[in-house]
Amino acid sequence: MKFKSSCYAVLTTTTIMGMKNSDNPKVTRFNNDFVHSMDRLTDNLSNNSNINPIELKDKKIGFITSGASYLYLKETLPDASILKLGAIHPLPIGLIKKISTYVDKLYVIEDGQSVIEKEIRSMGINIAKDVDLKKFPDFTFFTPEIIKSKFLVNDIVAQPLQDIPFRLPMNCAGCSHLFVYYILKKYHLKATTDVTCGGLGIFPHINAFTNAKHMGSSIGIAHGFNCANDDKENYIAVIGDGGFWATGINGLINLTFNKGNTKVIIVDNQCIAMTGGQDVPSSRPEYSSSLDIKETCHALGIQDVIEVDPYKIDDFEKDVISSLNRDGNGVIIVKKECLVKFKPEVKGQCTIDNEACLKCKACLQISCPALEILKDNGEEKIHIDSGLCVGCKLCQTNCKNGAINYETIQ
Numbered sequence: 001m002k003f004k005s006s007c008y009a010v011l012t013t014t015t016i017m018g019m020k021n022s023d024n025p026k027v028t029r030f031n032n033d034f035v036h037s038m039d040r041l042t043d044n045l046s047n048n049s050n051i052n053p054i055e056l057k058d059k060k061i062g063f064i065t066s067g068a069s070y071l072y073l074k075e076t077l078p079d080a081s082i083l084k085l086g087a088i089h090p091l092p093i094g095l096i097k098k099i100s101t102y103v104d105k106l107y108v109i110e111d112g113q114s115v116i117e118k119e120i121r122s123m124g125i126n127i128a129k130d131v132d133l134k135k136f137p138d139f140t141f142f143t144p145e146i147i148k149s150k151f152l153v154n155d156i157v158a159q160p161l162q163d164i165p166f167r168l169p170m171n172c173a174g175c176s177h178l179f180v181y182y183i184l185k186k187y188h189l190k191a192t193t194d195v196t197c198g199g200l201g202i203f204p205h206i207n208a209f210t211n212a213k214h215m216g217s218s219i220g221i222a223h224g225f226n227c228a229n230d231d232k233e234n235y236i237a238v239i240g241d242g243g244f245w246a247t248g249i250n251g252l253i254n255l256t257f258n259k260g261n262t263k264v265i266i267v268d269n270q271c272i273a274m275t276g277g278q279d280v281p282s283s284r285p286e287y288s289s290s291l292d293i294k295e296t297c298h299a300l301g302i303q304d305v306i307e308v309d310p311y312k313i314d315d316f317e318k319d320v321i322s323s324l325n326r327d328g329n330g331v332i333i334v335k336k337e338c339l340v341k342f343k344p345e346v347k348g349q350c351t352i353d354n355e356a357c358l359k360c361k362a363c364l365q366i367s368c369p370a371l372e373i374l375k376d377n378g379e380e381k382i383h384i385d386s387g388l389c390v391g392c393k394l395c396q397t398n399c400k401n402g403a404i405n406y407e408t409i410q
């Protein structure tokens with residue numbers, strides 16, 4: 001059975017009981033009977049849905065896992081029996097019993113603490129203890145190497161894939177975060193960020209930030225740096241809309257109350273993109289309960305608030321720099337929807353003019369994954385992958401040799 005959108009809505013609504021909002025159909029008050037009937041429904045779905053796939057293969061060893069650990073298991077032990085949990089509540093008891101009776105030994109591979117494992121043990125299911133799978137705080141996550149080192153001793157043969165190129169995480173081609181990186185790097189600005197898609201800018205191949213910490217932390221951290229530095233070295237805080245509403249807003253209150261001197265860039269992509277595109281309080285202006293980021297910043301005492309569209313690159317750069325140069329606290333809201341969640345229509349694309357290209361690689365500095373180096377008869381060529389390019393023109397802005405053309409799609 002496939003999960004339908006209405007089933008997801010049921011799962012969502014059961015988590016937000018106690019709230020009431022007549023114009024938001026997702027937010028309703030339920031009584032206990034309703035909640036129990038929903039529990040039974042989700043229990044049934046979890047045992048019959050492809051969201052929890054089960055692969056019964058090798059009979060000696062089996063795993064229950066979820067998230068990235070599943071991929072590491074598949075990479076390392078492709079012949080093992082695996083129950084992959086796409087939803088961990090409620091646990092699919094029927095499927096868990098099925099794999100536990102199918103294999104001789106069953107293990108739970110989960111990052112962090114033993115949450116799933118404890119739940120399964122409490123059902124009376126036997127989880128093998130002969131392999132030392134350390135848990136938090138001694139250990140936080142699995143890798144293919146760890147799985148290989150732990151399970152090679154068993155009868156099942158590990159077959160790690162070979163020659164996989166090392167790749168660091170990247171933002172999507174044309175993502176609004178790339179425009180923020182572009183400004184920070186071009187003007188050699190010091191900035192803190194937190195765990196968002198924008199947090200990817202801390203990785204060395206992008207190198208846009210000096211610091212990246214927990215979701216919602218960047219405003220407080222930038223403010224702290226600026227206080228400690230007597231405002232000689234002004235750090236900018238970069239935060240996503242999800243991080244802002246989660247706990248970043250507290251940092252903004254603190255900034256106003258303490259009369260700070262810190263600029264905050266809020267990248268408003270209208271969802272929490274990194275965790276799957278969930279709504280935030282400003283995502284749905286059609287709801288009367290919706291909150292507006294600009295109005296909220298004003299209400300919290302920040303007078304200098306601007307909204308900018310990164311795709312209008314010239315105005316974007318001018319407005320951001322002039323805001324950063326003004327004294328006092330200020331907020332720059334970079335408004336562009338997440339390309340993965342909202343999939344806006346692509347109206348044009350960029351291509352490289354190889355005659356004009358000097359192969360200076362300046363365009364690669366913007367960290368757009370659509371740009372690549374290809375080998376042509378042993379010679380390097382800069383290329384734009386038309387399957388990825390969304391025509392945002394950021395690369396064109398960064399090419400001083402006029403070697404990037406933009407063409408509209410007919």
Ligand code: SF4
Nearest residue numbers: 172175197273338339
């Ligand atoms: S998922 Fe959305 S916010 Fe995240 S990198 Fe892609 S386009 Fe940007």
Ligand code: SF4
Nearest residue numbers: 357358360361363399
């Ligand atoms: S910045 Fe322009 S000239 Fe330099 S490699 Fe890129 S396309 Fe070629």
Ligand code: SF4
Nearest residue numbers: 368389390392393395
């Ligand atoms: S226009 Fe350039 S920067 Fe924008 S998506 Fe295409 S290749 Fe990437």
